[in-house]
Amino acid sequence: MSRLMIFDSTLRDGNHAVKHQLSASNIKKYCQAMDGSGVKTIIVGHGNGLGASSLQVGLAALDERTMLQTAKANLEKTRLGVYMIPGFGTIEDNLKPAIADGAEVFEIGCHCTEADTTREHIEFLRNQGKETYGVLMMTHMASPERLLEECQKMQSYGALGVILMDSAGAFTMERVRWVISRLYNGLDIHIGFHPHNNMGIAVANACIAIEEGADIIDGTLRGFGAGAGNCQLEDLVALLEKSGKRTGINFYRMLDASEKVMPELMNKDMGQDPISIVSGQAGVFSAFRTHVINAARAFEVDPRDILVEVGKRKAVGGQEDMVVEIAKQLSCSTNNDSLSYQLSSLL
Template sequence: MKKPYIQDVTLRDGMHPIGHQYTKEQVKELAIALDRAGVDAIEIAHGDGLAGGSFTFGFGAQTDWEWLEGISEELTHARLTTLILPGIATMEDLEKAKNMGVESVRIATHCTEADTAIQHIQGAKKLGMDVGGFLMMAHMNSPKNLAEQAKIMEQAGADCVYVTDSAGALLMNDVKDRIEAFKEILEPSTEIGIHCHHNLSLGVANTIIAMQHGATRLDASLTGMGAGAGNAPLEVLIAVLNKMEVSHNCDLYKLMDTAEDIVRPLQKRPVRVDRETLSLGYAGVYSSFLLHSERAAQKYGLDTRAILEELARRGMVGGQEDMIVDVALDMIK
């Protein structure tokens, strides 16, 4: 089994549960701690990627450039990475990030819209960057069709393509089937990645299943810091890998200490599986819809679970956060 490449998303996906309010100092402190703990890549951006700060997604406490400034010079092992969504970030944003020391980027699209990433993947490769394709809401596409979307990203130049369970809705067999479908269609030189949310408490289990079937790039975050019930908790994943005697570069105790001493105290809303976050995975709804739905439920006297179920019924996906209030108003009518 190839040594797994551990990518931390505490400073990107982990923006969501605190409303993108990390300070520049907190980002720097966590990036240095993660690097010293041996993670292979650290992703930094607004929760919705570079240039994600907006009325729709929420404005950050700092800009992407303030968060990224001076980080690359502090890293001794980890690769500095970021994420962009076509239609939100531009190639100019990516060039600026590259000039600030970002070496790797994930291009994120809905699981049926890989063609919207072609220009960005090709542009990132021209900049000499390591490029990952990031197929979000992977449960909304069949294994075969998802693999065909992955092929589009590979042909555009992606070095790796991810099965991205943005809703935390995939079961273990679902993950296995998608990884196997990727292996059947992608070139052996193209890596496969896995990004799991923890809404059904399967984040770590699904990550391990993906690894056992061929995924080599594994996403996780400290305390699971991320949208909804969070991501696969990094310190738990590393503990499991240790128990399995899988070789990696991470120091478990350093990650545990950083998770407990620095990250957990930042959580205004606990990142955990509870009534609302479980409903995300159960209904198959985009994890970052959580706080938007909770606010709408409180304002209009609705049950958050009912809003989430209605969003799922309508097939709403990432980028439609501004429609959640409209859905709540429709439900009142």
Template sequence: MNTSKVKIFDTTLRDGTQGEGVSLTVKDKLKIAQKLDEYGIDYIEGGWPGSNPKDEEFFQEIKKISLKNSEIVAFSSTKRHGIKAQDDPNIVKLLYSGVKTVTIFAKSWDFHVTDALGISLDDNLKLIADTVSFLKKHGIEVFFDGEHFFDGFNHNPNYALKTLEVARDSGASIAILCDTNGGQTTKRMREIIKVVKEKLNMPLGIHAHNDSGLAVANSIIAFEEGIEQIQGTVGGLGERCGNADLCTIIPILKFKYDIDLPKINLEKTTHLYNYVMEVANITPDNRKPFVGRSAFTHKGGIHVSAILKNPLTYEHIAPELVGNERRILVSELAGKSNLKSKIEELGFSLSSFSDDQIKKLTLKIKEYEHDGYQFEGADASLKLLLLREFFDYNPDFQIENFNILSYNFGEGTTTDAAVKVRINDEMVHTVASGDGPVNALDKALRKALENHFPILRNMKLIDYKVRVLDSASGTAAKVRVLIETSDTEKSWTTVGVSTNIIQASWKALIDSIEYGLYANLPSKIENIYN
């Protein structure tokens, strides 16, 4: 095992919140901080106490929570020009935040000093020295962020280095080299870090942005050159194109460099990613390395055949190591290997299917997909298809009919849905209003079923996607609807296809409820398999 030491610094709660579409409440930030602590992050940058009341409240509330692995860090710029550090409210609030460590950033690019701040280069150095030394006198450890360091080094290397030297001599314990604009190539990154290490006797860290798609690569290059702290965010959240993604960096350090990360719970990496995306109300990226839903997903028949013999044929690590899972897709590109593996993945025994049935099922799936269905993202609908075709499966309810009515009131529109449902020998007729036809149908159907199946109250529709399959047909185009539903423990996806968007949605909606009832009623499952 490589004994190289590197600390992981998470800035999801600060730099990550600067990303477009990211907004976290104080409660959100507290929940994420606890999850980061459980995962084993060394440092959690909680925010900038002097910038807004929300961050001030966070630092007061986090004091009440006992963290096991992580240290909370506050963030700030240097003091303002023209006043003393003790008179700058932003600096004073760092002291009241209750943290033991702060990150102070300052301009390392002379262009920013003269054109953005409008002060002299010497004045900027004084801001650094006064701020760092003031905090050190109050017993605070200081991490120094050299903002725009690499751009500054390219333009004026002597001055960029001087900002780090002043921070070091004033008491900063580590200098973080920031690729703030995210424009450095890996070659240039390595060259500059080598020079800095030769010139500066001080621990170094890296803070990379992803504007050139190189944030992870540059962070790994910095590690190879001996930096001691890597900064980033969960999922790469952050301003513009985001920050370096810790959910990629950490597994790389562990599995590609054999780095000992004793506090990190690698098997919780996927859970951490999905949790933060859920709290931030962001749809997870299926193609994220290591943690994405597609990261260990196999579709091509040749690939699947090989995977079933030995997963190393098409997987660089076992998905379980990062808490992910292997998925085998069924589509028009798939062969028998895919289908057999998928049948087992869905919980069926292959012994229940004859060779003729496998052939029949393969053809049927390809026919469905020719019509526009897509089962690779809708396992629940695929499972229901198998149950309907080969098992004595009957749903717990039958839809007799439904009706949609919309009313326009100026700029507003109200939609009513009426459904008639047969449950055993009872006919139930309900009406509900909603925001659009799908929402109204969902409410009306649930209203009809919930008294008979209370478990439906734990299920909710969490995602709804529509794709036009043949846009050349205009308003008569066929559409595919995918609906994702969740209960308290899991989620599932169903699909519907039609030239009528309401009909396609209705098919997916009925499947979602049928599957939810099927999966949550043990007696039903036992009857089907027996």
């Protein structure tokens, strides 16, 4: 296995968990605590990436240039990274300003069957000499063969690696082994994995991905992220080190940041609850959680029923309006006196 690279998305995916309200002080303190800890890159920004701050998916407390400039001013040894989904962000409005603000590592993401949409952006960044990775989201929705085809496209565009996002926390351990081994045997670039923890196996899935050839793991401290959260980096590093695998991480430095800084960022502990578990089973994007809870309350329907229906319709990020439509339809056919779920317990 190549040397493992840890990408830290605490200040990006974690923004989902607090409705994109991370402050400049949060970013400053976190970057100071984690700079030089051994993580390769700290990804910063709105939960959905550059250009995504909006009423539909959530307005960020800070504009993205302030976020990036704040992070850059407090990073000396660790690289500043950004994430962008074409359509939310553009080259002119977002990538060029991010370069100007000091971003060094770029993740360009898309739905798992739409790598074509990233070509212009990956090629632009590589022509600028930037370290660039392709990202496929909602990867439980495609076969290993199709995922390999999409990754090969990104490789041909010049991406230095590809990162698979288990955006819904729907991967079983067997699927991780099946998919990552297929990519490892079919690609000549780095392979990464970004697991979510809806069914409580994000760390285990990350370890299996590493065993099968992945050399990038994208996670967060305390698992801070959308839905049930991400692969908890402290747990992952502890397990890898105990297993005799060198990570290059200053483990005590990471633990200090987890203990001293993370309580200021988080408004609740991450973990599995009934909503997260059903979301993982149904294959629903973790960031839909708040929309589902709000719609369930508004229309007095079971949020689990909404998730199951959203999963059947294979909704992806950007289709949050579908949640309200489904809740409204369910309200017309549900006996409101026999709800099986207490909405107040989800808050």
